Amino acid sequence: xxxxxxxxxxxxxxxxxxxxxxxxxxxRKNILAFLLKxxxxxxxxxxxxxxxxxxxxxxxxxxxxxxxxxxxxxxxRYLGDEILRYEYKxxxxxxxxxxxxxxxxxxxxxxxxxxxxEQMIRDKGYSDITHSLEFFxxxxxxxxx
Amino acid sequence: xxxxxxxxxxxxxxxxxxxxxxxxxxxRKNILAFLLKxxxxxxxxxxxxxxxxxxxxxxxxxxxxxxxxxxxxxxxRYLGDEILRYEYKxxxxxxxxxxxxxxxxxxxxxxxxxxxxEQMIRDKGYSDITHSLEFFxxxxxxxxx
DNA sequence: GTGGATGCAAAGAATTTGCAACCAA
DNA sequence: TTGGTTGCAAATTCTTTGCATCCAC
Numbered sequence: 001x002x003x004x005x006x007x008x009x010x011x012x013x014x015x016x017x018x019x020x021x022x023x024x025x026x027x028r029k030n031i032l033a034f035l036l037k038x039x040x041x042x043x044x045x046x047x048x049x050x051x052x053x054x055x056x057x058x059x060x061x062x063x064x065x066x067x068x069x070x071x072x073x074x075x076x077r078y079l080g081d082e083i084l085r086y087e088y089k090x091x092x093x094x095x096x097x098x099x100x101x102x103x104x105x106x107x108x109x110x111x112x113x114x115x116x117x118e119q120m121i122r123d124k125g126y127s128d129i130t131h132s133l134e135f136f137x138x139x140x141x142x143x144x145x
Numbered sequence: 146x147x148x149x150x151x152x153x154x155x156x157x158x159x160x161x162x163x164x165x166x167x168x169x170x171x172x173r174k175n176i177l178a179f180l181l182k183x184x185x186x187x188x189x190x191x192x193x194x195x196x197x198x199x200x201x202x203x204x205x206x207x208x209x210x211x212x213x214x215x216x217x218x219x220x221x222r223y224l225g226d227e228i229l230r231y232e233y234k235x236x237x238x239x240x241x242x243x244x245x246x247x248x249x250x251x252x253x254x255x256x257x258x259x260x261x262x263e264q265m266i267r268d269k270g271y272s273d274i275t276h277s278l279e280f281f282x283x284x285x286x287x288x289x290x
Numbered sequence: 291g292t293g294g295a296t297g298c299a300a301a302g303a304a305t306t307t308g309c310a311a312c313c314a315a
Numbered sequence: 316t317t318g319g320t321t322g323c324a325a326a327t328t329c330t331t332t333g334c335a336t337c338c339a340c
Contacts, residue, residue, distance in 0.1 A: 023314055025320065044305085057322050062305065078223035080277070082330090098266055101273065109262075117254075118280070121243055125285025128246065132225070133278045135263070140270025168339055170295060189330085202297050207330065209295095227305090 009033045020071040027056035031064050032073065032088070039108070040087030041077040041097075047086070079106065080136050100139035109135070154178045165216040172201035176209050177218065177233070184253070185232030186222040186242075192231070224251065225281050245284035254280070 013032035017024050030051050035042070042050065048061045065086050068074035075089040079099050096109045118129050158177035162169050175196050180187070187195065193206045210231050213219035220234040224244050241254045263274050 023319070025314070027321075059306080059323080060321060063320080076225075078277070080221075082229060084227060098269075098271060100271070109266075121254075121280055121282060124243075125288065126243060126245070126280075126282035127288055129280060129282035131278065131280045132223070133276065135266055135271075135274060135276045137266060137271035137274035143270065143272055168294070170339070172296075204298080204331080205296060 006037070009036045012036055016073060020073065022067065022071065027060045028064050028067075030055050031061060032068065035074065035086070035088040041075075041079070041085030041106070042087065043083050043085050077134070078132065079134055096133045096135065098135045098137060098139075100142055101136055102138055102142035105139055105141075107139075151182070154181045157181055161218060165218065167212065167216065172205045173209050173212075175200050176206060177213065180219065180231070180233040186220075186224070186230030186251070187232065188228050188230050222279070223277065224279055241278045241280065243280045243282060243284075245287055246281055247283055247287035250284055250286075252284075 010029055010033045013029050013036055014024055016032060017028055022028070031047060034047060034050050038050065044058065044061050044065065047065070048056075048058045051061075065074060069076060069086070073089060074086050077085045077087060077097070079085060079097065080101075093110070098107050098109055099105070114131055114133065118131065121129055155174055155178045158174050158181055159169050161177060162173055167173070176192060179192060179195050183195065189203065189206050189210065192210070193201075193203045196206075210219060214221060214231070218234060219231050222230045222232060222242070224230060224242065225246075238255070243252050243254055244250070259276055259278065263276065266274055
């Protein structure tokens with residue numbers, strides 16, 4: 001997953017970080033640019049490896065991801081195993097995933113009609129509602145084998 | 146959460162375990178009976194503590210829960226923090242949760258109309274489909290403060 | 291009686307933290 | 316210049332495993 005990241009994405013990453021009033025450092029730029037370039041979600045280790053081996057310490061990845069999460073730049077995903085994964089939180093492209101139980105391939109699903117349920121929950125007095133929705137199954141490829 | 150478990154639930158637990166052709170041991174009965182009695186979901190440690198301190202080793206809880214999960218007696222839940230939790234998988238009462246971001250209270254939601262999406266995924270060639278759906282928000286109580 | 295289950299302790303992973311050096315603002 | 320950030324290593328926490336003993340069948 002180690003790939004070259006276009007300059008444009010570095011600039012976008014830098015802007016996103018600045019807009020959250022966080023200081024812009026190399027590791028932060030690298031990590032966010034990596035997540036902008038690649039569709040996730042990725043584990044901490046995958047992100048660390050994806051940056052190329054000497055980009056920054058694994059501990060720094062942990063620290064940056066937590067920071068990004070708190071700043072709403074990154075979203076945590078749970079895909080059925082025991083590993084937490086992270087991806088860039090694109091406000092304009094809310095989506096969910098389908099995970100193959102066999103090969104673990106992840107595919108995106110834009111479709112989501114959860115708003116009715118959220119309204120119901122709002123009626124119960126909850127505010128600030130979000131949700132997490134993931135599907136699991138055995139994909140067509142794995143079914144052929 | 147340490148509570149006395151009615152004899153009836155022990156019998157039910159025993160039957161459930163037997164029906165999966167697993168051997169019936171004290172720890173297994175205790176753990177499953179605990180999950181039958183209490184609405185979860187619970188972490189490994191909560192289950193262990195809930196049994197009363199000398200019921201069985203924490204390692205045994207891990208082993209039993211994994212076993213129950215594979216036997217479809219127990220369901221793993223991810224509620225937004227980094228802790229995995231488990232609850233009895235009642236085939237007749239499929240449900241989801243609403244978690245308060247502040248006080249972490251968990252409330253049940255029976256409502257679920259995901260079947261249309263599952264059909265869509267089936268059409269893509271996936272089989273054996275399940276999903277996970279959890280909601281997060283700030284509950285009425287916490288909003289008052 | 292025998293194979294699987296358990297307790298215990300130790301190993302292994304995953305994650306967090308303290309601290310000195312470094313860097314962005 | 317200075318407070319926040321990083322790398323490194325150690326500490327902590329979480330989970331798994333090996334093995335002798337025990338128990339369900």
